[in-house]
Structures are given as C-alpha cells and as structure tokens.
Amino acid sequence: MPAFRTRIHALAAVLLTAALCAPAAPALAAAPVPVEDPIPEKPIPSPLTLTLEEFASFPKSEPIPPPSNDPRLLRQARINYLGELPDGSRRLYVNDLNGKLYLLGRDRQPKEYLDVAAAFAPDFVSGRGLGSGFGFAAFHPEFGRNGRFYTVHTEWGAALTTKTPDLPAQPGTRFHGVITEWTAADPRAGVFSGTRREVLRLGFSGQIHGIQQIGFKPSARPGDADYGLLYIAAGDGGRGASSDDPQNLAIPQGKILRIDPAAAGDRKYTVPPSNPFAGQEGRLGEIYAYGMRDPHRFSWDGDRLLLGHIGEHAIEAVYDVGPGDNLGWSEREGAFVFDKADRCHLYTLPDDDAQYGYTYPVAAYDHDPPPGHSCTADSGHAIVGGFVYRGARLPLLSGTYLFGDIVDGQVFTAVADHLREGLGRAAIYRPRLVDAAGNPVTMPQLAGDTRVDLRFGQDGAGELYLLSKANGRIWKVTRAAYAPAGVLPSLRRDLVAAYDFEHPLPGDPAREQDQGLSGTPITLVNGGAAMRLEDAAYRGSTHALETRQIEPATAGNDDWKAGVYAEAGVPTLRSFNAVAGTTVMGWFKLLTDGPALNSNTPDPADRYNAIGLAGVLSGTSQGHDVRALLELITVNGELRVVALARRVDGSASQTFAADLPWQRILPRGQWVFLAATFDFDTGAMRLYRDGRPLPGSYTVTGDPWGLEGAPEPDLTSPSDPRGIKIGGSYPQNTREQNPCDCRMDGLLFLDRVATPGEIRAQYELLRPR
Structure with a gap:
C-alpha cells in the first residue's frame, strides 16, 4: 500500500482508539x-475557438442481436475510440461496438482488420445495453x-454456463466482460x-457499467515498473446504487484493475x-x-491518470487517480x-469526513435537469473523459x-495543471466550435442528431479527434484560437498573435494571454501588471498597455516594454517562417513630444533616434535585425513613422x-490606429492611419530584399522568429x-498581407463613434 494511504489508515486507527478512550463529546x-x-x-x-x-x-x-426496446443502440456506426498503432506506421485504429476493428491509413478510408463479433459468435452480444x-x-x-494487442467484448447465452x-x-x-490477447503473425x-x-473474464449482473476501457500507460518505458501493465476500467454492473460492490475490495466490479497480461506458466x-x-x-x-460507478474513460498526462466518471444522481466528474484511491x-x-434510500437528493459531507480518506x-458539473423533471428519471447527461493536449500543432x-x-x-476544457488533488474543483470552460469554413457549429449539428454519443480519440502525435456514433463520423481538431470579438472575421484564420490586454495569464498577471x-x-517587462491600465482605445476596450522610460539619466534596463524572446527562436511563432507576407497593426497613443532621453550616452541632452512601437523579430534578430517592425526612426535627419x-x-x-510629419500621424495624447503590411514576394510595403493609406517612399534603392533571381515565390527565411x-x-x-512613452492596445500580428479593405474594415469595426 502506498505510504500516503498507510498514513490515512493509520490516522483512522488512531482516531478510532481515541474515540473509544475519550469522554463523550459535548455535542454531536x-x-x-x-x-x-x-x-x-x-x-x-470561453473565447477559445476549436476548428473541427x-x-x-x-x-x-447493426447490433447483435437487434435491440428489443432501446433505440439508443440504433446508430450509424457505434465507433468508440480512435488510437494509433505503436509501430511507427502512423496507421490509426477504430473499434465499432457492433464487432469490427478498423484501420485507417493515409487515405482515411476504414479497412476491416478484425471481426471480433464473428470470432466469438454466437456468444458475442452488442444489442443489449449501451456498453455491450x-x-x-x-x-x-x-x-x-x-x-500483441488486446480487446474487450461482452458475451451471454451459453457462455454464462x-x-x-x-x-x-x-x-x-x-453478461461476461472478456479481455482477449491477440498475436498477429505479421504486425505490418x-x-x-x-x-x-x-x-480475463469478469461477470456482471447488469447490462450497463461493464468493462469500459483497457489501456497501457504511454509514458512508461522499458525497465519502468509500469511498462507493459494493462489498466482495466470495470464498472459496477449497475449494482452500485443498491449494494456495496464498489467498496468491496474482494470483488473486481467498480474498480480500476491493473495486471501484467504477459502469460507466466499456466x-x-x-x-x-x-x-x-x-x-x-x-x-x-x-x-x-x-469506489467507482462507471469509470468511463481514462488517459494519462505524464504519470497522472485522469478519469472521467459518470455519476448516478447529479455529478459528472473528473478525478486525478492514484494507486489505492477510493472515489x-x-x-x-x-x-x-x-x-x-433517497434518489432525489445528495447530501453535504459529514464533519468527520476526512477520516474516511475518500x-x-x-473538476465536476451537475445535471441541472429542467423544471418539472422527475428526480428518478435519466436527465440525459454522462461525462466522457478525454485527453490533455501535448501535441505540437x-x-x-x-x-x-x-x-x-x-x-x-x-x-469542455480545463487547465490540466489545475486538475490536481488539494486544489479544489477546477473551472470548466465551454469553447466555441466552428467547422472548416469558420462557421459556428454544435456537435448535434455535426452529428445530425440530438443524441451525439460523443467520444474522443488521440493519435501518436497527440492530436485530438471527436467521434459520434450517431452518424459514424470522426472530426479532427485542426485549429485552436482565442478570437477576440473585436477582430474582423476574415483576419482570424491568419492571426498568429493578438493582445488586447484584457487577459492576464492565469496565475501570472505580469504576462498577457495571446488571443491569436x-x-x-x-x-x-519590468512593470508587470502595473503596465495594464484602464484606458479605452476603442469600443469595447477597458484596458491598455503602458510602456515608458523610467530613469532617463541612468543607463540600465528598467524601462517598461513588453514581448517575448528566445535566442533559439520561439517555436509557437513558427507561422512566420517562410511566409510571403506579414501585417502588424494596433492602436497607439504617444505621451511624448519626441524620442526618449538616451541613457546610454554621457550627454544628458542626447536622445534616441527612434521610438519602438511593435513588431516581429526575425530568426537572427537581437532586436534591430528586423523582419517586420512598425516604428518611428530617423530618416535623413528627420523622425518618421516607418515600416x-x-x-x-x-x-x-x-x-x-x-x-x-510624425506629429500629424501620432498627435500627443490621441489614440490612432496604425497598420503596416510587408509583401515579401513583391517587395511592396504600406502604412495606414485610421484605416487609410499613408503616402510614403522607400529609403533604400536597388533590391535589398534579394527578390531578383530568387525562387518564386519570394519568402522569408524558414527560421523561428x-x-x-x-x-x-x-x-x-x-x-x-x-523606449516608447505611450499606450498601446489591440495589437494584431498576421502571417499574410492584409488587404486595404480589411484594414479599413478593422478600423471601422472598433473606432469610437
């Protein structure tokens, strides 16, 4: 038994002894x-948008035999899971409760690999009970x-005797729940x-809550104690509400089991x-x-096992499960x-609950049945556990x-680091779903049925999939974006990064969450959360970022600024690699009459020759070797707004x-919407103020970008910014x-050139009336 469990039981024993020896308590x-x-x-x-x-x-x-009175079994295809073969072939596998195991290759067309139903006929059953x-x-x-691979199926009929x-x-x-080991003569x-x-064969008295899942721990490696061990989620057979089976450690029902399936002798x-x-x-x-009713889906995040657990009366829950845990x-x-004895209520925990060690x-949510709903009827809710995303895309x-x-x-989503014992219930979020064209959708719409029969899958790269039995289809999560309401829809698909300074990073207010x-x-940097000030740059805005010089007479690095930097490149900004264009835009308000005093020179009257606004750094840039910047710099002795x-x-x-003149473009104390576009294929650059083009000229003659003779199209270097x-x-x-003594808001960074019409529309979308 794990040490922490031993301590709990030891504490319980001490408490019991103390209770027997102590005088009667003054009050119950x-x-x-x-x-x-x-x-x-x-x-x-949630502002999170998932593209399916x-x-x-x-x-x-078709179910075997045809269901007698349960229309929930009549689905297009009762697909239950998607995974990837661990053989490097990148083939995916999907099982159908009605008996077939399919493989998916690069063409995504299901090919029958094994007919489990036929292998165990006539005892195989899938038409009695949702989990059969x-x-x-x-x-x-x-x-x-x-x-080697393993399957779970249910049997009845002659098998019972x-x-x-x-x-x-x-x-x-x-019913019997049966785990079978198969050995392929040729794994390829x-x-x-x-x-x-x-x-392994288990016996269940009901046609629900049988063996729901089996699986190996993905993070275990050869030599680890957990390597090659098979986890088995066995439900309570429907008896938990009327018996102590899930608490009875002498029987397997209502438990997660763990075995070594490698045969040892007989x-x-x-x-x-x-x-x-x-x-x-x-x-x-x-x-x-x-201590489980219906442990429906488990997955690992590193060494942690997260379990989706279907409740009886009201509670659908996620558990962080460790060895010896009692749910x-x-x-x-x-x-x-x-x-x-009371199927209409749950009750508060007793004062002495800690002694039981549950x-x-x-994380959890309740059923919230509609008004007038019978407390003994099914309210139509059941959690399905999923996965923590650790993929790269x-x-x-x-x-x-x-x-x-x-x-x-x-x-639903939850922050994985918040799903830990001792932290209380984590917040549950409901993201927005869109289809491939960006249109808002719901899973009932995609499934074509109000009963979705939702399941989740994961491939070897950690990418996620949603499955529906209703129409037998699978969708892949191909994009995830925080699309702020104040962004033109046509820009959202190319919005690599966006900052509105309304979204401090959870647990770290000195960082701002990307909405792109x-x-x-x-x-x-340097100012932390104090840099996020109340100021309305545009309609719907409540906060802006303030940047400024702190000690003009002292050389150092205490000026307020913002950004992200990594010497080896920032992998999440990889969308800017090898692109034909970039756009930088946002709202700016200068609080100064010119560049800041230069703290790096001995002359107290000396000023910098530039004011930094915003931009993306190239793969080898230290801050001046640029890829795409919107700034004020000195050109021919005169400060100019430049791209x-x-x-x-x-x-x-x-x-x-x-x-x-820059003072006309950025009058002191006035919010202005600026945009800069960079077309690396044609060599064109443009500047915009409040949605309208600014006349300008190029300062370097010839072909500084090396467009002539380069392979078409002309792209940026394929290096991480x-x-x-x-x-x-x-x-x-x-x-x-x-440094820039100014305020900024609504900063957008795109990996393509926004059109003049889009820039105008983005300004009109938010400009103050």
Whole structure:
C-alpha cells in the first residue's frame, strides 16, 4: 500500500482508539443535509475557438442481436475510440461496438482488420445495453515487434454456463466482460492473421457499467515498473446504487484493475507486486483504485491518470487517480453523500469526513435537469473523459484537458495543471466550435442528431479527434484560437498573435494571454501588471498597455516594454517562417513630444533616434535585425513613422517611410490606429492611419530584399522568429533602447498581407463613434 494511504489508515486507527478512550463529546457532529443544487456554477463560455474538420466516416453496422426496446443502440456506426498503432506506421485504429476493428491509413478510408463479433459468435452480444459489444482495443507498446494487442467484448447465452469468470462474479450474472490477447503473425499486415487467448473474464449482473476501457500507460518505458501493465476500467454492473460492490475490495466490479497480461506458466496473467493491495488477504491484488460507478474513460498526462466518471444522481466528474484511491461510490457521489434510500437528493459531507480518506473530483458539473423533471428519471447527461493536449500543432491548446458530455455533445476544457488533488474543483470552460469554413457549429449539428454519443480519440502525435456514433463520423481538431470579438472575421484564420490586454495569464498577471492562433504569451517587462491600465482605445476596450522610460539619466534596463524572446527562436511563432507576407497593426497613443532621453550616452541632452512601437523579430534578430517592425526612426535627419523589414536572415533591410510629419500621424495624447503590411514576394510595403493609406517612399534603392533571381515565390527565411517586441528594443531585457512613452492596445500580428479593405474594415469595426 502506498505510504500516503498507510498514513490515512493509520490516522483512522488512531482516531478510532481515541474515540473509544475519550469522554463523550459535548455535542454531536452536524449530520449531512440535503442539497438542492450540488454544483451551482456552470461551465464558463470561453473565447477559445476549436476548428473541427471531418476526418473519416464509417459504414453502417447493426447490433447483435437487434435491440428489443432501446433505440439508443440504433446508430450509424457505434465507433468508440480512435488510437494509433505503436509501430511507427502512423496507421490509426477504430473499434465499432457492433464487432469490427478498423484501420485507417493515409487515405482515411476504414479497412476491416478484425471481426471480433464473428470470432466469438454466437456468444458475442452488442444489442443489449449501451456498453455491450466490442468495447475497446489496446495495442501493446511493442506491437511492431511482438504483434500483441488486446480487446474487450461482452458475451451471454451459453457462455454464462460453459465459461467461468476468473474473479468473483456478481449474483445473477447476465453478461461476461472478456479481455482477449491477440498475436498477429505479421504486425505490418492490413488484415489480422494469427492466434488469440483469453486473458480475463469478469461477470456482471447488469447490462450497463461493464468493462469500459483497457489501456497501457504511454509514458512508461522499458525497465519502468509500469511498462507493459494493462489498466482495466470495470464498472459496477449497475449494482452500485443498491449494494456495496464498489467498496468491496474482494470483488473486481467498480474498480480500476491493473495486471501484467504477459502469460507466466499456466497463468493467464500476473498481479504486479506494486499494486496497492497485492498480497493482502481478503483483497484482490488486481485492484489499482476503487469506489467507482462507471469509470468511463481514462488517459494519462505524464504519470497522472485522469478519469472521467459518470455519476448516478447529479455529478459528472473528473478525478486525478492514484494507486489505492477510493472515489467513494456508492457512499459518495462526487464530493457529496449518496443516500441509497433517497434518489432525489445528495447530501453535504459529514464533519468527520476526512477520516474516511475518500478521493474527490478535481473538476465536476451537475445535471441541472429542467423544471418539472422527475428526480428518478435519466436527465440525459454522462461525462466522457478525454485527453490533455501535448501535441505540437496547436500550441494554444497545450496543457488543456479536452473532454465532454456523451449525450448532448457539449465539449469542455480545463487547465490540466489545475486538475490536481488539494486544489479544489477546477473551472470548466465551454469553447466555441466552428467547422472548416469558420462557421459556428454544435456537435448535434455535426452529428445530425440530438443524441451525439460523443467520444474522443488521440493519435501518436497527440492530436485530438471527436467521434459520434450517431452518424459514424470522426472530426479532427485542426485549429485552436482565442478570437477576440473585436477582430474582423476574415483576419482570424491568419492571426498568429493578438493582445488586447484584457487577459492576464492565469496565475501570472505580469504576462498577457495571446488571443491569436499561436498561443504565445508575452511578458510585461519590468512593470508587470502595473503596465495594464484602464484606458479605452476603442469600443469595447477597458484596458491598455503602458510602456515608458523610467530613469532617463541612468543607463540600465528598467524601462517598461513588453514581448517575448528566445535566442533559439520561439517555436509557437513558427507561422512566420517562410511566409510571403506579414501585417502588424494596433492602436497607439504617444505621451511624448519626441524620442526618449538616451541613457546610454554621457550627454544628458542626447536622445534616441527612434521610438519602438511593435513588431516581429526575425530568426537572427537581437532586436534591430528586423523582419517586420512598425516604428518611428530617423530618416535623413528627420523622425518618421516607418515600416521596416528584411526578408532573409543576415541580408539587408528595406524601410518605407511616411511622408507626413510624425506629429500629424501620432498627435500627443490621441489614440490612432496604425497598420503596416510587408509583401515579401513583391517587395511592396504600406502604412495606414485610421484605416487609410499613408503616402510614403522607400529609403533604400536597388533590391535589398534579394527578390531578383530568387525562387518564386519570394519568402522569408524558414527560421523561428526570436520573438515579438513592443514599446522598445531588446525584449530579452539586456538594455534600454528606443523606449516608447505611450499606450498601446489591440495589437494584431498576421502571417499574410492584409488587404486595404480589411484594414479599413478593422478600423471601422472598433473606432469610437
């Protein structure tokens, strides 16, 4: 048993001894009381937008035998999971509860790999109960070498009398849940050929809450204690609400089990000695964690196991599950007392609850049935666990746990680092969904049915997929963006980074959360959260960023500026690699009559020859070797508003300077909308003020960008930008250079050239009336 569990049980023993020896308490502890609305807070609408693109479609399948009275079993295809074969082939696999295991290659067309239903006919059953059939498949981490994979299916009929469960069965057993090991003769083949053997058989009295999932820990490596161990999520068979089965450590139902499926002699499997109850009399050594009703989907984030757990009365929950954990069912439902005699209420926890050592949810939502709904009827909610995104394609989603509701298809997110015991319930967010064309959609619309039967999948690169049994289709999450309401729709798909200074990074107000596609937070350098001030640059704005010089007479690096910088490049800004164009735009208000005093020279009257506004740094830029900057610099002895850029790292730059005096473009104390566009293919640069083009000219003759003779189209270098700088140079904060005594808001950075019409429309969208 783990040390922390031992301490809990030891504490319980001490408390019990003390209770027997101590004098009677002066007053009884408060008894639990009924709760009308267990979780009053609702999932929070999020500015996060997820793009779902259809990925695959599956042929119609039929339950075996046809369902007698449950229309929920009549789906297009009862696809239950998507995963990737761990053999380097990049093939995906999908199981259908009605019996087929499919493989998907690059053409995304499902090819039948194995017919599980036919292999176990006539005992195989998928037409009785929502969880019956071919429930799951898990491939051994060395499948490419040993050809082994495992499946779960349900049996009835003759199997109930001719085959014996390996662990204690529930009374009145009606179904068997069976785990089978298959060994492919050729792991590379597109159709299975090989052998099979039975690994584990469990008996359930009900046709719900059977074996819901099996899986190997992805982060385990050869030599790790967890490597090659099979986790098994076994439900309570529907008996938990009327029995103590989930709390009974002598039986497997209502538990997560963990076994080593590698055969040892004449045994089907072995019990890992590291299991929390291994070798303990009266307790099954196979048990890893217990106290569960319907442990529907689990996944790992590193070494953490996150579980989606379907509730009985009201609570749909996510748990951070460790060895020996007791989730409390059916003494508890979520963080509430469950009373078997009262199906209409949950109850508050007793004052002495800590002594029981229950593990409570790290996130949860309740059913919120409509007015007049019977408290004993199904309200149509059931959580489906998902995955923490750790892929590379959607950096804005990194560290986000994506999950949902099976029935109505709602998709939820939570911050993975907040899903930890001891932190209370994490906030649940509801992102916005759009289709490939950017149109808002819901999962019922995509599934073509009010009952979605939502599931999640993940490929080997960590990319995420949504599945629906209703129409047998799969969608891939292809984009994640925080699209602020004040951004023109046509710009959103190319908005690499956006900062409105209304979104401090959770837990770190000295950083600003990106509202664009890349998810690149910036640091408010030196001033921190104090740089975020109340000021309205445009309609809907409440805060702006202030940048300024702090000590004009002292050389140093204490000036207020913002940005992100990495010597090796910022991977999340990779969208700016090898592009044909860039746009920088935003709202600016100068609070000065000219450049700041130069603190780097001995002359106290000397001033810098530039004022830094905003821009993207190229792959080798230290702050001046530019890719695309909007600034004020001295041109021929006169300060000008300019667009300044270079195309290829290490080559020359070009400057486009506005003709008008800078004081007319940026009057002191007045908000102005500026934009700069950089077309690296044609060599064209443009400046705009309040949506209208500014006349100007180029300051360098010839071909500084090296467009002549270069392969078409002419692109920037394929190197990660070192960052974004705002309000001065050197976001790496090594020195003060060209500070801007000003305020900024609504900064947008695009990886293409915005059209004049789009820039005008963006200004008109927000300009004060």
